[in-house]
Amino acid sequence: DGGITQSPKYLFRKEGQNVTLSCEQNLNHDAMYWYRQDPGQGLRLIYYSQIVNDFQKGDIAEGYSVSREKKESFPLTVTSAQKNPTAFYLCASSIVAGGYNQPQHFGDGTRLSIL
Amino acid sequence: AQKITQTQPGMFVQEKEAVTLDCTYDTSDQSYGLFWYKQPSSGEMIFLIYQGSYDEQNATEGRYSLNFQKARKSANLVISASQLGDSAMYFCAMREPNSGNTPLVFGKGTRLSVIA
Numbered sequence: 140d141g142g143i144t145q146s147p148k149y150l151f152r153k154e155g156q157n158v159t160l161s162c163e164q165n166l167n168h169d170a171m172y173w174y175r176q177d178p179g180q181g182l183r184l185i186y187y188s189q190i191v192n193d194f195q196k197g198d199i200a201e202g203y204s205v206s207r208e209k210k211e212s213f214p215l216t217v218t219s220a221q222k223n224p225t226a227f228y229l230c231a232s233s234i235v236a237g238g239y240n241q242p243q244h245f246g247d248g249t250r251l252s253i254l
Numbered sequence: 255a256q257k258i259t260q261t262q263p264g265m266f267v268q269e270k271e272a273v274t275l276d277c278t279y280d281t282s283d284q285s286y287g288l289f290w291y292k293q294p295s296s297g298e299m300i301f302l303i304y305q306g307s308y309d310e311q312n313a314t315e316g317r318y319s320l321n322f323q324k325a326r327k328s329a330n331l332v333i334s335a336s337q338l339g340d341s342a343m344y345f346c347a348m349r350e351p352n353s354g355n356t357p358l359v360f361g362k363g364t365r366l367s368v369i370a
Contacts, residue, residue, distance in 0.1 A: 156280050172357055172358075179263075179361040180362060181345060181363050182345065182347075182360040184359075187357050197357065210334055229299060231358075233355065235353075239306070239349075239352045239353055240306055240352075242289055242291075242304060243289075243301075243358055244301070246298075247296075247297060247298045248297045248298070250297075250299075
């Protein structure tokens with residue numbers, strides 16, 4: 140079945156540590172996105188990528204980094220510069236060409252907590 | 255200014271009744287798309303319904319319909335014949351301009367609780 144796989148489901152970070160959240164899709168979508176969800180805040184955009192080897196900052200990119208070396212993969216690194224990383228992280232993807240009425244498809248999310 | 259406003263943090267509805275979840279949006283673009291998602295307590299985001307700014311008819315998908323009032327910039331979700339499984343967070347989102355690679359902007363959501 141086609142879909143988006145996020146791993147791990149739960150992740151714990153120690154102070155001063157970088158951690159990487161995985162996102163893989165087999166939908167052959169060009170665009171991929173990372174959102175952060177805090178209670179009562181809805182989803183906020185961290186980074187997105189429309190094509191391999193290119194990505195753009197979203198509204199809350201500080202303290203995060205991404206790479207897009209393969210079409211299927213868009214990992215997110217939460218760096219030690221992100222002082223409040225505890226949140227639910229959602230990865231999404233979408234069709235680009237002719238996709239104006241197509242939704243973003245989401246993974247099941249990764250819950251990150253500070254130890 | 256918020257692009258998407260959902261003014262109801264929480265709503266209760268009796269099973270089998272209809273319920274309307276409010277969503278207003280702010281854009282100066284003529285081309286935009288509006289989406290509703292459901293998020294159960296397990297966390298996954300489930301796409302429900304889409305309305306394009308040029309669509310003349312209100313969108314419908316099974317028990318879900320969208321009350322689109324362009325002049326008022328509102329896109330309310332109507333759920334008919336509520337079921338216990340409809341209890342979840344509901345998010346309204348907008349894509350502007352309406353092209354496939356533009357990220358969605360989300361509202362803060364409404365928590366719906368269906369009572370037996």
